Amino acid sequence: MLSLRYLIRKLQGASHLLPALRFVWKGSPRWTLAHVTLIFIQGLLPIALLYLTKLIIDIVTSSIALPDKTLLFQRLLVLLGLMGAVTVIAAILAALAELVNSAQTQQVTDYMQGIVHAKSLEIDLEYYENPDYHNSLQRAQQEAFYRPNQILEHLIQLGQTMITLVLMVGLLVALHWGIAGILFAASVPSILVRLKYASILHAWQRRRTEMQRQGEYLSWLLTGDWFAKELRLFDLGNLFSQRFQRIRKQLYQETLQIGTQRAIANVLAQSLSALLLFSAYSFVVYQAFQGQLQIGDLVLYHAALQQGQAALKGLLGSLSALYEDNLFLSNLYEFLELQPKIAAPLHPKPLPRPMRSGIVFDRVSFQYSNTPRWALKDVSLTIRPGEVIALVGENGSGKTTLIKLLCRLYEPTQGKITLDGVALEQYDLVDLRRQISVVFQDYVKYYFTAWENIWFGNIELPPGAETVMQAAKQSGADAVIQTLPQGYDTMLGKLFEQGEELSIGQWQKVALARAFLRQSQLVVLDEPTSAMDPKAEYEVFQQFRQLIQNQSAILISHRLSTVKMADRIYVVDRGTIVEQGTHTELMQLNGRYAHLFETQAQNYR
Template structure:
């Protein structure tokens, strides 16, 4: 019942006016057919009377009046049906859009780590399936159940006036169907929940086959038919399992409906018997047989809607399970402002970190400082923990042990929004937004107006300006190939756009994770030639495998398997003849 209440609240928040209209129209729609049925009963009774009298004029006039009223009721039924469909469709769209927004807000609220957990991925996937339609379905079930109940109350009164046993037969015949529907809902829900990861795997192959990024390798390595076969095999496995469940459910329902049919036929026999032996008039036969038939329909609808409520209640639990996820990073109740400008700088104190699904420590007892205006370089092999340190600094993850401070204040005491505003980051796997050039850069600092001159300044600093000038509409050129008229860029050109996005941010710290990996040597040299000028009063954290670019750094930290093993200037580390010197000399020999 709690989920039903929460679903109704969500629907009400989505479109309260349309919800009221929908409920009223559904209720009216349940009453009008009964009024029409009663008018038809009166028409039949008058026809039966007319057969027994000579002067039929008055009776015929009365029948015409009843026909006119029947026509009005039919017109109202049709008009109400059209308006009900409009209200239902509109309400469903509003609810879907509202819930998608709620889902998106929750998705950006939870920790980055949740996206790296298979368990949380299953929860998110189920929420995506159920959010768009379950609450509106639940409201439809509820309003239809209320409408069916109203119809049943009126029908019950008529049937009791005939014989109380008819109502008993009608209700008793529905019990097996009701029990079966509820049990089948539970079976289906458990199966869907159990198969979430398998469904995700099938969807993953679909993503590979339809996505533009995997398209090159799929063709070069001839992977298409392999992935199609794997997708089909998974879908076949799911199909066979669901077919087996459906067959069992169908046979059970068939048995229950057979028993119900026998009881209903016996009831019709009783009504016909009473009419033949003169206890009912012809109009009563029409009225009671139609009433019983409509009672069947109303009870069937009621059972269907109650079972639907139960089923939607089960599946809606998946949405609320996702909405109940809590971030591990708890915002301070009274956050402090990040010092601006920093006086002492940033310090990692004995920082350790372990991913949720791994027993291995990704970061081990790291001590590292970044002074105001200082350029720091992180060097190490792939998987050594360099990017993880950046994510900890940006509060995308929370440290397992130790602390990270700015001017001696723990990061946890700052608002994450304020903290991230002070950090401009470009990750190695930066996003290529299928938007205009201006949007791609502006997303680095959405507080600026789109007409700001800082756009061109950031583009010049990153080397993107020359690329932009060559595009058909300059800054208004649509990038990427997803939408009509988009221009695709090379990897190096995209990287310059991403760098401009990082430089646009008015941040005290700029973090560049492999910022020139897709650039040629000339473009890379141009960026780093003016790097110190670009930083000016900013601090910088540079991650790169190209050791020729880190010589300019004030200090270099060498990280190996999550630990800082060396630190110092380029000259100091070369003199040490340790890990850094070995890596540098190895790279240098490759260029000779």
């Protein structure tokens, strides 16, 4: 009983099992009910077959000494018919169980993927820049999609084997109580081995999660289309492949070492179990040899001993499997317990349409959690309604960080940002972001149709909306799309069949169209034309004032010729605004902006 108490004590901390079962039920209630019912019925059939076998053997042995076997033969036929029926039913139920299990597994897997996706969308951008988050996500993805179903399976097996075990132990106790004790003792060593190595494997997996991610990253580099050109030009393929092989070799050697130790422990445990069962079986044979048992009883007790041992091993195995499931499910719950720091207020204030006084950064400072360096320090600026401002500065000066704060992807470490005098955190988060159209420098290439790539800028528009084409014409994307084989219905990118790849500049025009489509009060263009040729850039900015109409705009660009049109220019250096004014005022100031402008202008003289 020591090991059983040990198992129960281990399972007392299994706080994740019940929520996991709720996941299974919510993901597939009907198939789950069918699955449980089928497995319960299947658990009763082996007992029926065993008892029918015993009756058939008794009839056969009794008929040897009888001259008239007619009555016994009729009974024999009935029993054989029943055995055949039970066998056919077992086969039918096995086929049904396979179908039900397949359907249920698919539904639960899809449901769990939805939960992981929802959590990924809920948490803040900050998590994506934290290696610990990626480790947590990796472990959650490894366990989330099959562990809940596996827990249900183990609980069902637990109930099924308990029924079988009670009946088998009852039979064996009728012969001798000591056999039941031997039966239990024979199952303990293997279970203890499993418990020990479940903990070892779980600890190893958590320790090596980052190394596994490094291997997956190298595999992505070797197979992804984004890196194919550079890998060939710089001959990086062999280097990355060797690094991948080194990582996989180390992981293989460590898992092989754990597996070898587990195999040795299992051999010792199984050998001890076999010796104990052999002693019990020898006692049953001796009883039959002494004439105290009939042949049918010998077969019955032998089968009961085997099935009882299998049932007890299954019972303890299910308990240890539940302990193992609980260990690994902690990875999923560690991920699901992540909470966003940025959330919408319970009672948000209505967002003004249109804004009246504008957006104000009031002494805003910001520091990323994983670095002591300040990304922004004491920044103050104003964006008035209908005003176009430009942010100028070197890479890493904090320009994009400022936009992330404006979109509430992060919260300021110090200071505040207001819209019409109200702090941004008092507005509904979704409503606020709907009023801001952003094209980041690292804009997304969506491998969908050209029409969808633009429509994603405002998915509230109905299919076929004319404004999609209008936005494409404004950004210059329409001329590109009209040359594609299926026009706006052409799949972009080479990831899927019949896809058409665009140049970087053409992709950028599509991303601009996506921003223009959104009927927002503020347009933010982060290096919006960096991949365009000077002529295309000139055309975009010539009509930019008309494109944004009454909207405010923020331009971030290294090409200072494109920011001359801004109403006010802010020069950012190391997270601080060092100069501000119109193009003319800054040129007269003859400071950093004037120096940068003159340096660039020399390249065109």
